[in-house]
Amino acid sequence: MESTSKSRYIKLALKLLESYRGRDNIIRISSYVTMLLSSFGKQGGPMNVHFGVITQQLNLCRTILRLFDDLPMLAATATYGFGKHEKVLGVGLLKAFENLAYQIFFPVEHVAWLAHAKVLKGYNEGKWMAGCIALWAVALTLAITRNIISLRAMRKTTQEVQKQITIEGGFEDSSLEVKSTSLTKSVQELKLNEYNMRLDLLKNIADLCNAVNWLPPGFLWSGKIPTSITAMCGILSSYLGIYQTATKMVSDKKTV
Structure with missing residues (x-):
């Protein structure tokens, strides 16, 4: 029963990654997580700079995808x-x-x-x-x-x-x-x-x-x-976006 439940979640995660909206929300929450991690580092320090760069690149990725x-x-x-x-x-x-x-x-x-x-x-x-x-x-x-x-x-x-x-x-x-x-x-x-x-x-x-x-x-x-609060607001919003997309996928599957 537990393995069946895990398999269901894995399939749902794959469906999210395959869909544009799901993947966008996953990239989005990743960018806010790295923003939060960046805020924990000392200003100008390695942790702050490195995670800051990852945040910028993830945001740039979403910007390019939105060209279409x-x-x-x-x-x-x-x-x-x-x-x-x-x-x-x-x-x-x-x-x-x-x-x-x-x-x-x-x-x-x-x-x-x-x-x-x-x-x-x-x-x-x-x-x-x-x-x-x-x-x-x-x-x-x-x-x-x-x-x-x-x-x-x-x-x-x-x-x-x-x-x-x-x-x-x-x-x-x-x-x-x-x-x-x-x-x-x-x-x-x-x-x-x-x-x-x-x-x-x-x-x-x-x-x-x-x-x-x-x-x-x-x-x-x-x-x-502060950056940390901004990141947490973004994480909350992105999580809700992922939840809504996943719920809709499950609902659509049931109605088919």
Whole structure:
């Protein structure tokens, strides 16, 4: 039984590495772990420098991989549109603007990368990178707002369904019992969706802490969070990203 469980986890780990999203999150968490290790070393010391270099290279790896994200993002943005299918008021519009922020983010980051590589001369890498981070912060703020609105709507729906179960539970009718069982399953699904939305909210908050910290000095808490805390926020966010991707893979396998 234990060997079967281990085999399942190994297969899931391999699937994560084979998928773009899974591999990106694994590279991401690795970069934050090396950033944390770098922060433990003395400034300018071997540990600080060596792990710092590894962090930079892992981040550069992700930047290069994102050179090919424009078209998939454009397809996702076009497919989603203004989210008219969303049941909760405002969620669709927030998601649409979030998609737009990410859509602009990619070409801006490409220019920053080209400036960093000295391919584009006369372009200020720092300003373009600040633009990237600002767009990321805007997208995260929109996502957090969307998460909060969705959570409130989910909680309200769950309470209404639970109230309906309580009312119908008092009647001795087989048809009502069947309906009550169906409603109980709906509540379980709603609670699972709410749990996943909470994880997404926590992930976005952790990322926003870092995004604002990396903005030019003078804006909110920019430049005030220590490297070790920044790394831990990144590790938390990346772990949640890996967990969400793995959970979706398992869920998709069950539905096939």
